[in-house]
Amino acid sequence: MVATLCDNELLTVFIARRHELVKYARAIVGDQALAEDIVQDAYFRLERAQQVKLDAKLDEPVGYIFRIVRNLAIDGRRRIGRENALIHGDGTASAEMVAEDTPDPEEKAIARGELRLLEKALAELPEKSRIALEMHRFGGCKYAEIAQRLDVSIGTAHSLVVDAIEHCKLFLAKGR
Incomplete structure (x- = not known):
């Protein structure tokens, strides 16, 4: 065609x-x-x-x-x-081209120093406060579980965790 x-x-x-x-x-x-x-x-x-x-x-x-x-x-x-x-x-x-996910040596040294400070801060806490904080932050436990384990009220468990966190923040801020 x-x-x-x-x-x-x-x-x-x-x-x-x-x-x-x-x-x-x-x-x-x-x-x-x-x-x-x-x-x-x-x-x-x-x-x-x-x-x-x-x-x-x-x-x-x-x-x-x-x-x-x-x-x-x-x-x-x-x-x-x-x-x-x-x-x-x-x-x-x-x-x-992708940035590394691992921290550089300087960041590792800073983190190790902060970890040592945090360990000292935890060592200064009363036993119930330290246990409450560890259960909450590291164990993922709820306040009811912490209260049952420590044989305290839920409000007291909450206060123990909050006070322990505040103590650690102040300790790290001072950089003892």
Whole structure:
């Protein structure tokens, strides 16, 4: 089939098939936005191809449009693959770009110093206050459990924990 299309007729054919073209491109690249871009680029290429033809005839314009979309989609998919390979590679490039989760030596030294201070603060606490704080903060116990274990009321268990926390905060602030 030989078709002679002017720019308006070419645009009409393109618009009529646009939804099909996007769906076709999306099936290849797997991304709606990229498929939309590919179809847009396909139209520009189709326009240029129409301008280059001296006799203004384009054989099978619909098939030609689909072929352009297919080629652009395959190129886009290859580009994405290359980009992913550069970004992810064998894992070493991306691993080098991620900050370490472990603290540096200075942070470790500071944490050890604070831990020693906290141990001293806990040692100064009365036994019930220390046990209440340890059960609450380290054991995840509720005040009712602490109260039952220490044989005190829930309000007293709460006060023991709050007072122990306040003591530790003051102790750390002084930096004894």
